[in-house]
Each structure stands twice: as C-alpha cells, then as structure tokens.
Amino acid sequence: MNRKTFYFSFLFFCLILIQVLICNNIKVFGYVNPYIYIAFIFVYPFKKNRFEILSLAFLLGLCIDSFSNSGGAHAFTTTFIAFLRPYFFRIIFQKTDVDYEFFKLNQEAFGKIFNFTVTLTFIHHFILFSLINFSFDNYLRVLSNTFLSGVFSLVVYFLGNFIFSRKQES
Numbered sequence: 001m002n003r004k005t006f007y008f009s010f011l012f013f014c015l016i017l018i019q020v021l022i023c024n025n026i027k028v029f030g031y032v033n034p035y036i037y038i039a040f041i042f043v044y045p046f047k048k049n050r051f052e053i054l055s056l057a058f059l060l061g062l063c064i065d066s067f068s069n070s071g072g073a074h075a076f077t078t079t080f081i082a083f084l085r086p087y088f089f090r091i092i093f094q095k096t097d098v099d100y101e102f103f104k105l106n107q108e109a110f111g112k113i114f115n116f117t118v119t120l121t122f123i124h125h126f127i128l129f130s131l132i133n134f135s136f137d138n139y140l141r142v143l144s145n146t147f148l149s150g151v152f153s154l155v156v157y158f159l160g161n162f163i164f165s166r167k168q169e170s
Contacts, residue, residue, distance in 0.1 A: 004045075006162065008044065008100045011043070015036065015039060015040050016060065023036055024068060029148070034156040034157075035125065035128070035149065035153050036153060036157055037064055038120070038121065039157050039161075040056070040057075041053070041078060041085060041120070042105070042117055042157075046085075046086070050083070053082045053085070054082050057078040058075055058077050058083030060077065061074040062075045070132065071126055077128045078124070080123075081120045081124045082117050084123065090114055092116045092119070093116070117154065118150075121150050122146060122150045125146040125149050126142070129142045129149075147161040
C-alpha cells in the first residue's frame with residue numbers, strides 16, 4: 001500500500017468517526033450540526049475514471065447512514081455531489097480532463113477552492129434536508145437547515161483545514 005492510499009484510507013475512516021461520534025452529537029439551536037464527512041469528496045484526487053470516487057462516496061454515505069438511521073439520504077447525496085464534482089471542476093477551476101493528473105487542490109487560489117467547496121456543500125445540504133424532510137410544507141425548514149448547517153459545516157471545514165495544513169516555507 002503506497003503512502004497516498006494509506007492517507008486517504010485513514011482520512012476516510014477518521015472522517016466517519018469524527019462525524020458519527022462528535023458532529024452528529026452537536027446540535028446548535030436544537031437542529032443544526034456540521035457535516036464534515038463530505039470533505040473527503042473535496043480533497044480526493046481527481047481522476048479521469050470516476051468509478052472510484054463514486055464508489056467511495058456511496059460507501060462513505062452508507063456508513064454515515066448506518067450510524068445516523070437516515071435511510072440512505074447520506075448515501076444518495078454524497079454520491080450525487082461526487083457525480084457533480086467534475087462539472088464544477090471544469091467550471092470553477094477552468095481545467096480539462098487532461099489536467100486531472102497534475103491538479104492539486106491546495107495549489108489553487110483560495111477563492112476558487114472556496115467557490116468549489118461552498119457550491120458542493122450547499123447542494124449536498126439542500127438535497128439531504130429535502131430528502132429528510134420529504135414534504136413541501138417544510139420548505140422553510142429545509143432552507144433554514146441548508147443555510148445554517150452549510151455555514152456551520154464550512155466554518156468547521158475551513159477552520160480544520162487551516163489548523164491541520166502545514167505551512168510551506170520558502
């Protein structure tokens with residue numbers, strides 16, 4: 001097992017444990033909690049063959065569903081944003097399929113990373129809360145949950161990224 005495979009395997013299991021043991025138990029205002037497990041989908045390397053990320057995203061969501069008793073909502077939403085990821089990659093980073101091999105997320109401008117992360121996070125949260133609150137009567141609750149949980153998730157994600165990233169010295 002090479003170093004990169006070990007790192008992403010470790011990250012996969014750590015994000016599941018952090019989400020299940022810590023984040024699912026945080027309830028701000030009684031219903032808002034961060035969903036940081038989707039960070040795995042953001043940082044996973046871009047490859048031309050999307051089967052690997054789609055499979056891992058489904059497995060990630062399925063693990064969260066099994067601990068959260070959410071009936072497949074997380075599996076669907078993580079697979080969906082993993083499916084959309086290359087489209088936003090092309091739009092936001094203005095890259096093509098040829099650039100997948102040489103692309104590193106941490107070498108891009110913060111604004112592009114922010115737009116990429118925010119877009120996929122809010123898509124994930126909107127679909128997740130729409131599936132969980134499966135009713136047109138709850139549209140305000142869906143929108144408020146999407147916004148508040150999205151902001152909270154992004155703050156936790158960027159704060160964690162800032163804390164755990166190594167400063168590169170010149």
